[in-house]
Amino acid sequence: MSAKVTGIRGMSDILPDETPLWQYVEGILRNVAQSYGYREFRVPVVERSELFKRSIGEVTDIVEKEMYTFEDRNGESLTLRPEGTAGIVRAAISNGLLHNQKQKLWYTGPMFRYEKPQKGRYRQFHQFDVEVFGYEGPDIDAELILMSARIWQRLGIDAVQLQLNSLGTPESRAAYRDQLVEYFSAHKASLDEENLQRLGKNPMRLLDSKLPEMQSVIAGAPQLTECLDQESSDHFAELQSLLTEAGISFVVNPRLVRGLDYYSRTVFEWVTDQLGAQGAVCAGGRYDGLVEQLGGRATPAIGWAMGLERLIELVRIAETPLPDPGPDVYLVAVGDAAGRKALLLAEELRAAAGGLSVEVNAGGGSFKSQFKRADKSGARLAVILGEEELAAGQAGLKDLRGGADQRTVAWNELTSAIAQSLQAQ
Numbered sequence: 001m002s003a004k005v006t007g008i009r010g011m012s013d014i015l016p017d018e019t020p021l022w023q024y025v026e027g028i029l030r031n032v033a034q035s036y037g038y039r040e041f042r043v044p045v046v047e048r049s050e051l052f053k054r055s056i057g058e059v060t061d062i063v064e065k066e067m068y069t070f071e072d073r074n075g076e077s078l079t080l081r082p083e084g085t086a087g088i089v090r091a092a093i094s095n096g097l098l099h100n101q102k103q104k105l106w107y108t109g110p111m112f113r114y115e116k117p118q119k120g121r122y123r124q125f126h127q128f129d130v131e132v133f134g135y136e137g138p139d140i141d142a143e144l145i146l147m148s149a150r151i152w153q154r155l156g157i158d159a160v161q162l163q164l165n166s167l168g169t170p171e172s173r174a175a176y177r178d179q180l181v182e183y184f185s186a187h188k189a190s191l192d193e194e195n196l197q198r199l200g201k202n203p204m205r206l207l208d209s210k211l212p213e214m215q216s217v218i219a220g221a222p223q224l225t226e227c228l229d230q231e232s233s234d235h236f237a238e239l240q241s242l243l244t245e246a247g248i249s250f251v252v253n254p255r256l257v258r259g260l261d262y263y264s265r266t267v268f269e270w271v272t273d274q275l276g277a278q279g280a281v282c283a284g285g286r287y288d289g290l291v292e293q294l295g296g297r298a299t300p301a302i303g304w305a306m307g308l309e310r311l312i313e314l315v316r317i318a319e320t321p322l323p324d325p326g327p328d329v330y331l332v333a334v335g336d337a338a339g340r341k342a343l344l345l346a347e348e349l350r351a352a353a354g355g356l357s358v359e360v361n362a363g364g365g366s367f368k369s370q371f372k373r374a375d376k377s378g379a380r381l382a383v384i385l386g387e388e389e390l391a392a393g394q395a396g397l398k399d400l401r402g403g404a405d406q407r408t409v410a411w412n413e414l415t416s417a418i419a420q421s422l423q424a425q
């Protein structure tokens with residue numbers, strides 16, 4: 001035997017047994033976003049490396065060490081997208097979607113980061129994101145958060161907590177930055193090599209540090225709230241009041257700064273204690289400066305991203321009942337002639353009003369083995385064709401979830417008999 005080609009560490013196969021749960025969750029996400037008037041946008045998974053460096057920021061974990069960057073055959077530096085916002089902004093600008101227009105958008109797909117793989121943290125993972133352009137908020141900020149809360153409700157998840165903060169304008173961030181440099185310079189002894197470097201380049205990142213020995217120093221650091229400009233402060237107060245009115249509880253976390261450079265004003269995270277160390281399920285914020293920074297006309301914007309692997313794990317833990325993934329009917333057909341007829345009969349059933357889902361037994365087999373497969377398929381009913389039924393223009397109809405005994409039905413009455421039996425279940 002030849003050696004097996006293995007998959008790539010941190011990039012999971014989603015097995016057919018698991019895809020019903022994924023489809024269910026994705027369906028709800030799509031449905032909720034559309035119900036708020038958001039439209040889907042599909043953009044490439046590869047972009048020029050420069051796009052991510054200019055938007056996410058050079059001194060961030062993602063750009064410093066997590067990007068999958070390569071040269072194409074033309075010698076151009078390309079990167080597999082580590083997040084979605086940058087590509088959406090690039091595409092919205094290059095397709096002229098921001099000229100005198102507002103946009104409410106959603107998208108979903110794989111993201112790539114070269115991280116240390118562990119539970120809840122992968123190298124290929126999936127996000128569902130929403131992005132809004134042209135609204136200054138705070139009403140739209142509240143709407144985005146309400147939409148995420150609606151998703152928890154629809155998925156039966158309640159073990160999540162909303163954390164909020166405001167980063168103010170670039171000017172108030174600059175003032176805060178100076179305070180942080182002063183504070184952490186006085187605590188240099190507690191910083192490791194990496195954090196010392198950050199102190200020079202991007203001191204807000206120090207607040208993001210997960211190092212246990214840093215936590216008490218971080219706790220004593222000055223808070224951004226003290227540097228907030230009046231307008232940002234009013235914006236933040238109004239957002240909090242809208243959320244309170246809508247019955248959404250939250251905590252203001254002055255340490256929440258988010259890892260990416262492009263945020264301003266509102267930032268938020270939904271966190272849970274049910275997933276161990278990987279507690280952030282949904283994260284986002286306002287990025288009013290990014291469109292201009294990437295060559296577009298200044299446009300206020302805000303968005304969030306949900307990690308689907310973590311979300312799906314929460315749905316599993318919550319044991320939310322899922323819709324039945326099996327087909328309506330499994331068609332059992334014994335003998336060559338019955339097998340041929342079964343293919344045609346199944347087509348008729350699928351074409352009938354209501355569009356039944358039908359799995360036909362392929363590859364022959366005895367009644368016994370075919371019934372085993374029927375059970376395994378999760379089908380609700382079996383339609384049975386043997387030589388006798390074939391000769392009489394009939395089929396057997398059996399409830400695979402218990403219920404009534406098997407009965408015999410003429411082919412031309414099969415659709416209505418099936419509908420009746422499905423209703424009775």
Ligand code: ATP
Pocket residue numbers: 083113115120121122123124125126127259278279280281282283284305306307308309310
């Ligand atoms: P973390 O602090 O866990 O590294 P992050 O701040 O880097 O998260 P974002 O860039 O805000 O994450 O991405 C939004 C969401 O995507 C996260 O809240 C999380 O649910 C999910 N996510 C991020 N990185 C990964 C990953 N490597 N594997 C699985 N999910 C991820």
Ligand code: MG
Pocket residue numbers: 061259
């Ligand atoms: Mg991260």
